[in-house]
Amino acid sequence: MLQNRKRVVITGLGVISSIGLTKEIFWSNLIKGKSGIQRIKRFDTSNMKTQIAGEIANFNPMDFIDKKQIRRMDRFTQFAVAASLSAIEDSKLMLNGVHLDSVGVFLGTAVGGAETINHQFKNHIAQEIVHPLTVPISSHNAAASQISIIGGFKGPNITCSTACASGLHSIVLAYDQIATGRIEIALAGGSEAPITDHIVNGFSSLDVLSTRNNEPELSSRPFDKYRDGFVIGEGSGIVILEELDRALKRKAHIYAEIIGYGMTNEAYNIVMPEDKGHEAARTMSKAIIDASIQVHEVDYINAHGTSTIINDAVETKAIKKIFGNHAYNIGISSIKSMIGHTLGAAGAIELIATALTIDQNIMPPTINFAEGDSECDLDYIPNYCRHKLINIAMSNSFGFGGNNVSIVLKKNNRGK
Amino acid sequence: MAQDLINEIKLILSEEMEIPYDQIQDETELINDLGLDSVNVIELLYVLKKRTGYTIDRSELVNIMSFQDLVKFIEKKGVKK
Numbered sequence: 001m002l003q004n005r006k007r008v009v010i011t012g013l014g015v016i017s018s019i020g021l022t023k024e025i026f027w028s029n030l031i032k033g034k035s036g037i038q039r040i041k042r043f044d045t046s047n048m049k050t051q052i053a054g055e056i057a058n059f060n061p062m063d064f065i066d067k068k069q070i071r072r073m074d075r076f077t078q079f080a081v082a083a084s085l086s087a088i089e090d091s092k093l094m095l096n097g098v099h100l101d102s103v104g105v106f107l108g109t110a111v112g113g114a115e116t117i118n119h120q121f122k123n124h125i126a127q128e129i130v131h132p133l134t135v136p137i138s139s140h141n142a143a144a145s146q147i148s149i150i151g152g153f154k155g156p157n158i159t160c161s162t163a164c165a166s167g168l169h170s171i172v173l174a175y176d177q178i179a180t181g182r183i184e185i186a187l188a189g190g191s192e193a194p195i196t197d198h199i200v201n202g203f204s205s206l207d208v209l210s211t212r213n214n215e216p217e218l219s220s221r222p223f224d225k226y227r228d229g230f231v232i233g234e235g236s237g238i239v240i241l242e243e244l245d246r247a248l249k250r251k252a253h254i255y256a257e258i259i260g261y262g263m264t265n266e267a268y269n270i271v272m273p274e275d276k277g278h279e280a281a282r283t284m285s286k287a288i289i290d291a292s293i294q295v296h297e298v299d300y301i302n303a304h305g306t307s308t309i310i311n312d313a314v315e316t317k318a319i320k321k322i323f324g325n326h327a328y329n330i331g332i333s334s335i336k337s338m339i340g341h342t343l344g345a346a347g348a349i350e351l352i353a354t355a356l357t358i359d360q361n362i363m364p365p366t367i368n369f370a371e372g373d374s375e376c377d378l379d380y381i382p383n384y385c386r387h388k389l390i391n392i393a394m395s396n397s398f399g400f401g402g403n404n405v406s407i408v409l410k411k412n413n414r415g416k
Numbered sequence: 417m418a419q420d421l422i423n424e425i426k427l428i429l430s431e432e433m434e435i436p437y438d439q440i441q442d443e444t445e446l447i448n449d450l451g452l453d454s455v456n457v458i459e460l461l462y463v464l465k466k467r468t469g470y471t472i473d474r475s476e477l478v479n480i481m482s483f484q485d486l487v488k489f490i491e492k493k494g495v496k497k
Contacts, residue, residue, distance in 0.1 A: 067434055071432075071459075132459060132461075132462045133458075
């Protein structure tokens with residue numbers, strides 16, 4: 001436990017997702033249990049094994065960003081900038097009164113500018129001219145850099161790529177910077193636009209994607225007995241983090257306080273999780289110790305819950321290892337059932353859902369949950385959201401390469 | 417200068433570079449008046465090649481200051497590559 005750290009709260013949320021381009025619509029659809037999964041429209045999938053994804057059909061970058069700037073942005077950057085602007089607006093931060101060198105940007109992405117690489121590589125192969133900005137536009141750091149350019153944020157600017165844990169890793173890195181007093185404010189989260197033929201085919205070859213092509217809305221079914229793999233999604237989640245006293249002074253709305261986290265690597269396998277759940281359990285355990293809480297105090301877990309056979313079974317095992325009998329009292333849900341797996345954005349969008357769960361005292365459901373199996377027998381809040389007073393919640397992100405992170409959030413009653 | 421070529425390049429500058437069409441006059445200087453930076457110039461060369469087939473090397477740019485210079489240069493090159 002780190003002593004004397006500053007307290008850090010979440011005061012702004014911005015989300016771009018297949019079920020909503022604003023925090024309000026996203027949350028309303030999340031608790032309604034609406035699926036954002038459809039057949040892929042962005043490219044021809046007729047020869048592909050998987051033909052479904054959580055595509056954002058109605059995103060128009062011009063609703064958020066100046067046309068001149070859009071030209072120099074991959075889709076994942078456009079999502080990140082749009083979510084950042086929404087988060088700033090939501091936080092009601094008056095940035096003109098802030099020292100901009102104390103504002104940091106921390107962004108996670110797993111595949112970065114995949115669409116730009118995809119298009120320009122096709123140009124290259126066809127011996128067509130390749131766009132001169134291909135490299136700066138497609139680099140993983142492009143989104144974080146553009147957020148700073150647009151906002152004038154001159155503090156640390158970090159891009160974190162830890163596969164499906166990238167979004168949450170970025171948030172804990174930002175948390176540390178504020179907790180240690182190095183910066184005052186952070187924009188932190190993740191962004192991903194991975195719905196390209198090469199990425200979908202790549203995951204498909206790895207045999208990790210659902211092939212329920214004829215029932216897109218039923219395809220992502222975390223913890224359900226008939227789950228058959230994850231569904232790729234796209235989007236971005238950005239949160240505004242700031243030091244508690246600062247937030248109180250400006251009478252900001254506080255969604256939740258970050259009280260601790262655990263970060264580990266499994267040192268095991270580039271794809272598979274350690275199958276006994278020891279490693280996922282170790283990550284959650286570190287978070288609980290770091291937060292100085294008892295396991296029975298946890299009311300809700302926003303699970304990594306990918307809808308693959310192995311992840312959901314291992315995560316369940318790990319939860320039981322840490323929480324014992326209390327595991328059966330905790331509400332657990334996976335919003336991937338609705339928006340699919342947004343890879344590097346997932347941890348951030350899920351943190352937003354967790355913060356709103358605490359703020360609203362409503363646990364979003366795991367949709368498409370028909371039947372558990374012997375390995376998945378906890379309370380996954382099947383199909384319908386549930387009202388419950390949520391004081392403490394945890395969110396998990398477990399990425400390829402054994403990159404694990406768990407975070408603990410607490411309700412903040414104006415600084416108490 | 418061929419009016420077609422003038423119009424086409426004006427169109428490229430306005431559509432692709434977001435420069436108001438009417439703001440582009442013969443004497444307009446690309447960098448000083450239109451505020452293009454060095455990255456914009458590289459983008460402009462890319463767009464010109466993509467849309468018209470004309471290739472201009474960066475080294476050839478030293479003598480191109482104004483819109484008129486650009487049009488004349490392309491006109492002189494004559495052949496599309």
